[in-house]
Amino acid sequence: MNAYLNGIFVGLLILSNIVSVKLFHIGDAIILPAAAIIYIFTYPLIDVTVEVYGKKAGRATVQAGFITQIMAMVFIIITINIPAAPAFQNQSAFETILSGSFRVILASLVSYIISQNLDVLVFNRLKTLHGRKKLWLRNNASTMLSQLIDTTIFILIAYYGTVPVQVLGTLILTQYIFKFAASVVMTPVVYLLVGLIRKNEQTGKSQKEQTFA
Template sequence: MNEYLWIAMLLANFLFILLFYRLFGKTGLYIWIPIAAIVANIQVLKLVDIFGINATLGNIVYASSFLVTDILSENYGKKSAARAVLVGFLSLIASMCLFQAALWFQPSSDDWVQESMKNIFGLMPRIVLASLLAFGLSQIHDVWSYSFWKKKWPADRFIWVRNNASTMISQLIDSVVFTLVAFAGQFPKDVLLQIFLSTYLLKWIVALLDTPFIYLAVLMNRRGFIPEDI
């Protein structure tokens, strides 16, 4: 059951990105970055069994942010992609502050969600610190690497090369940094290793499968289906 849901969520993420892009242009891609960053940081707290491995849930939506920065790099250049990374940084910081502030309020005697919020958002500072480091290092590498490969092999037939060459190494950086900062000391070493391997494997699969969608995004832009910035 989890496998079918994972595939459905994967497809939904890619289609939502294209929908946002189609309706709002480049702005829509900037909108998706904070959605991916915030949702992933909540979903990552849930462990699931999928394809016979133990993995964190937030892999798909987080990995989709790399597709967004690659579309920005391909269609608008390195500066636009770097701006999206900054949007992601600020979104994580703002969400952490607001979530923590919500926990400081004294709940009403009729409240029934405070403890649940503590379980989720009480872990947010460490998760967000891990995300900030992982997101920053991996996305900076991704933007740089995509630009590097685009200059080396600029032809359209090599879009798949620069998309995958940049994203798969960036995902490795992201998985190493996030797993160590977020979960070191929280799980036994064997579980920690399994989380890292499963996280990277699933992100690698997402990176591989997003290739047709970057081609679609490029085609949509060149055919004039994408609106001007709003």
Template sequence: MSNEFLWVVLMVVNFVGILIFYRYAGKTGLYVWTAIATITANIQVVKTVQLFGFVATLGNIVYGTTFLVTDILSENYGKKEARKAVYIGFGSLISMTVIMQIAILFKPDASDFAQPALKTIFSIMPRIAIASLTAYWLSQLHDIWAYHLWKNKFPQTKFLWMRNNFSTMVSQFIDSLVFCFIAFWKVYPQNIFWSIFWTTYIFKWIVAAADTPFLYFAKKLHDSGKINELVVE
């Protein structure tokens, strides 16, 4: 199977996963997805692949879904609930980075086979984490702000596509710019670096455009009372 086919399959799997989490666990499911997505994206991003003739990093899809999550929360619950997802993602990434840095310090047993792979992946994680945390914080808070700016101007449901895409388009440019410069500047040759930057942004934007029908579906589920909100007693 080609990388391009797998990329599309992965995108659909992520979108469907979000709807399943949301349908059966409500806001809590979206918060859980945010934690999963931020951790998974920062592991996948260390792998580079060829997509449509360009060099790109993995992680663009699953990371891009965090913008869909905050847009669903913004649309159905408001700015305050959307910001909670940002805080959860931020805390999840910090926790994972600290825990794994300690884990790779353990002296492995002679029978161990995982240490080299873990060290390869997670030894670069502090730089990736700093880049991701900075980019995530700035871009997500901008996305929430911009989403509500467009929602206040065009509150009708028929303009849902506009606030989803217009807010995310700028937010993901901020995210890609900040992340790539902190994480990859002088790590790769400049031609590879700029290829990663532009493909990162373009692919994230494609994900944002493709998630629009899923945002409409999530709103329909919410408005029709089909969301099973978890209640802690």
């Protein structure tokens, strides 16, 4: 099951990078990149991985995501710059959708590697203290802290110097409120995934024991 978690995690990361060029709004005050509705699912996946398979597996998943994002960036740059066939009339649209500024890409990578590793560290520390109890606490505490760090680092690197400081604060606050609420809503999903995986792992273990009995 760990392989499935890794695959879904990496896939969501790449997808979030692709759709990040679109902005959407909630009411009149909150403006978010479309990636936000995808990226919020990556933290529960990391938490589930650490809960079931341990800290080492969680860090390996984070590293795989980081490497994959760099590879995706390299290949996107290559595909943008190779000569377009005469029959292909959408080169400008292709570039607009897939090419982000260097600052945005850098902000994404830096905020990702710091916040996701922090999520693994905090979640694992709380699991060491509580064992299997209080999954809701370590899931929300690790995600809310790491999301705050992720949002702050990303916005500061991507937009500092290009917009007023008060706007930076508003962007950080509004995006974090959205992510905070999403973290709470996702808690039952974490419980569901952990339960299903542990049940599947136990079933597989029992079948193996019966086979060798």
